[in-house]
Amino acid sequence: MDRVNVAIVGAGAAGLSLAHRLTKRLDGRSIALVETAESALRPPVRTWCFWETARGEWDGAVSGRWPALSVFGPDGTQWCSSAAPLVYKMIRSPDFESLVRGDLADVRPIEATVLDVVDGAGGALLRMRDAVGRPAELAADVVFDSRPPVAFPPSAVTLRQHFRGWFVRTAEPRFDTGAAVLMDLRTPQPDRGVSFGYVLPFSAHEALVEYTEFSQDVLDRAGYEAALHDYTDRVLDLGEFSVTGTEQGAIPMTTAPLRVPVGRRVFRIGTAGGATRPSTGYTFAGVQRQTEQIAAALAAGRRPGGSAAHSRRHLFMDAVLLRGLAEGRIDGADFFASLFRGNPLPRLLDFLDGRTTPLTDLTVGATAPIGPMLSTLWAHVRPGPALAREPDDTQS
Ligand SMILES: Cc1cc2nc3c(=O)[nH]c(=O)nc-3n(C[C@H](O)[C@H](O)[C@H](O)COP(=O)(O)OP(=O)(O)OC[C@H]3O[C@@H](n4cnc5c(N)ncnc54)[C@H](O)[C@@H]3O)c2cc1C
Numbered sequence: 001m002d003r004v005n006v007a008i009v010g011a012g013a014a015g016l017s018l019a020h021r022l023t024k025r026l027d028g029r030s031i032a033l034v035e036t037a038e039s040a041l042r043p044p045v046r047t048w049c050f051w052e053t054a055r056g057e058w059d060g061a062v063s064g065r066w067p068a069l070s071v072f073g074p075d076g077t078q079w080c081s082s083a084a085p086l087v088y089k090m091i092r093s094p095d096f097e098s099l100v101r102g103d104l105a106d107v108r109p110i111e112a113t114v115l116d117v118v119d120g121a122g123g124a125l126l127r128m129r130d131a132v133g134r135p136a137e138l139a140a141d142v143v144f145d146s147r148p149p150v151a152f153p154p155s156a157v158t159l160r161q162h163f164r165g166w167f168v169r170t171a172e173p174r175f176d177t178g179a180a181v182l183m184d185l186r187t188p189q190p191d192r193g194v195s196f197g198y199v200l201p202f203s204a205h206e207a208l209v210e211y212t213e214f215s216q217d218v219l220d221r222a223g224y225e226a227a228l229h230d231y232t233d234r235v236l237d238l239g240e241f242s243v244t245g246t247e248q249g250a251i252p253m254t255t256a257p258l259r260v261p262v263g264r265r266v267f268r269i270g271t272a273g274g275a276t277r278p279s280t281g282y283t284f285a286g287v288q289r290q291t292e293q294i295a296a297a298l299a300a301g302r303r304p305g306g307s308a309a310h311s312r313r314h315l316f317m318d319a320v321l322l323r324g325l326a327e328g329r330i331d332g333a334d335f336f337a338s339l340f341r342g343n344p345l346p347r348l349l350d351f352l353d354g355r356t357t358p359l360t361d362l363t364v365g366a367t368a369p370i371g372p373m374l375s376t377l378w379a380h381v382r383p384g385p386a387l388a389r390e391p392d393d394t395q396s
Contacts (some may be wrong), residue, residue: 003139004030006298007126009114010146011035012043013093014270014287016100018144019107021295032138033104036113037131046093046247047208048284049180049200051086051349057288061099064090064200068179069345072186072197073337080179081345088180090200091284112136117143119263144294145262146270149252156256157322158216159193161281164224165210167245170238175201183340185333186235187227190215193325194332197231208247209236214281214325214332218250251281255319260290261305269294275309279318280352286310313361314354324376334369342367 006022008015011033019033036042047064056062066088070080112128124143128136152158184197193215200208211227213219219227232238251271258274260267267273275286286309297304310318324330339348343364350356351364365373 001137001139003123003141004032004108005141006031007124007138007140007143008033008146008269009117009126009143010270011097011109012146012270013048013096013284014146014273014275014291015144016097017287018269018291018294019104020100021291022298023104023106025295025299030108031106032108032110032140034110034112034114034126034128034138037111038113041113043093044247046249047090047200048093048096049088049090050282050285051083051088051353052285053085054087056089058091058096058099059089061091061095062089063092063095064202066178066180066200069182070179070184071182071337071340072184073341074185074189074333076186077337077341079340079345083345083349086346086349088182110138114145114147117145117266119266121264124263124265141265142298143266144269145266146268146272148270149258149272152252152254152256156254157319157326158252158254158256159214159322159326160216160218160250161212161214161253162218162250163198163210163212164219164221164228164248165198165208165246166228166232166243167208167247168206168232168238168241169244170205171240173204174236174238174241175199175204175207177201177203183336184231184235185337187211187231189331189333192216192328194336195227196333196336197235199236206244209238210247214253216326224248251276251283253278253281253318253322255315255322260294260308261303267294267304273309277310277318277352277354278315279321282352285353310354313358317361317365320373320377320380323380324372327376327379329376329379330369330372335372338368339364 008019022031068082069088070078072078111131114126114128116127118125123139123141126138130136181199187195187197189195193213195213198210198212209232211231260273262268270287271283275290276283290309294304325332
């Protein structure tokens with residue numbers, strides 16, 4: 001049977017990032033990157049945004065960058081601030097893929113759908129269906145699986161960051177390319193959770209304009225379209241415009257424990273391995289941290305077991321927020337407006353990226369609405385069914 005040292009399942013953000021890092025670090029070891037050809041399983045083209053210093057590893061694929069960010073409170077108050085020393089960057093998924101694939105000459109691409117990953121003491125086995133539907137198998141010393149999670153334990157608190165965006169071209173100049181709008185809370189708010197507009201301006205006439213909710217249930221197409229019409233007409237007053245493309249998605253925000261090691265030889269990466277920050281849905285930066293830790297561990301001959309993208313402390317704070325939003329204890333729009341009103345933007349970006357110290361976390365925490373946070377904290381820690389000790393049933 002075919003055997004490789006490392007098999008990576010899925011060539012999305014995490015699979016490609018890990019393949020890229022392993023080729024730089026693991027000389028002489030065989031690596032296979034297995035990607036399905038089935039369109040129902042392949043994610044559509046998307047944009048990934050994240051923040052980092054002006055120069056970054058993926059700058060060759062970056063097609064948008066904004067030195068400042070704006071936030072609008074529910075009452076229309078605007079906070080616009082430089083993010084320096086950070087820059088908000090955007091990568092389109094096809095640009096990322098071509099940049100990374102250009103470097104993967106030593107990685108063996110396999111076009112197949114992985115049906116099952118079987119763990120074993122001496123290695124793992126991938127059971128697959130190849131591109132023409134025949135069964136196939138691949139043995140590997142170690143497997144990194146990025147297939148998206150299919151379900152979360154019912155007692156975990158799970159919301160979705162779900163959204164639809166329009167790429168628009170306006171007749172009149174309507175956008176300020178100096179600042180992206182991270183959260184525009186002037187949208188009608190759901191009973192539980194939060195909604196907001198999001199604007200990435202590419203020129204005075206062109207932008208990606210999104211309507212986003214953090215809530216339990218996604219909307220239907222008509223619901224998103226109505227919300228986008230309301231946002232672009234009533235809130236942004238864009239005037240005449242055409243829609244040149246769309247983007248839609250749902251990112252899980254969950255307190256379910258999504259661990260990297262799931263067996264002796266099997267590990268999960270990306271969203272499946274907990275790279276998504278539960279309170280924000282941002283994943284790309286977590287993927288980079290996680291895959292860097294994994295590559296470093298393998299290069300040093302260590303088991304990559306401790307490669308968590310987010311600290312326990314930040315996951316705990318996120319769990320309190322998710323519970324507060326899901327149970328309607330925390331007014332989401334008020335919560336996020338308070339954070340942006342009470343903190344310099346670079347501090348908040350570090351906080352949202354999990355790079356802050358406990359002292360800074362307390363400082364940020366003190367700017368949030370204290371009463372609702374404390375009541376949710378109590379609801380979260382008081383004795384009862386434990387959220388964090390659920391069996392892991394996130395992957396088939
Ligand atoms: C529309 C959209 C926009 C987003 N924007 C941002 C953003 O701006 N910033 C941010 O930080 N995060 C963003 N996210 C969240 C997150 O960054 C992405 O979801 C990211 O793609 C997750 O990376 P991943 O590798 O875990 O999963 P994916 O990129 O989805 O990769 C999984 C891969 O596995 C493959 N696959 C699936 N099943 C099988 C199978 N059975 N066998 C073989 N291969 C399989 C898929 O084809 C896919 O290539 C966004 C998500 C969406 C949906």
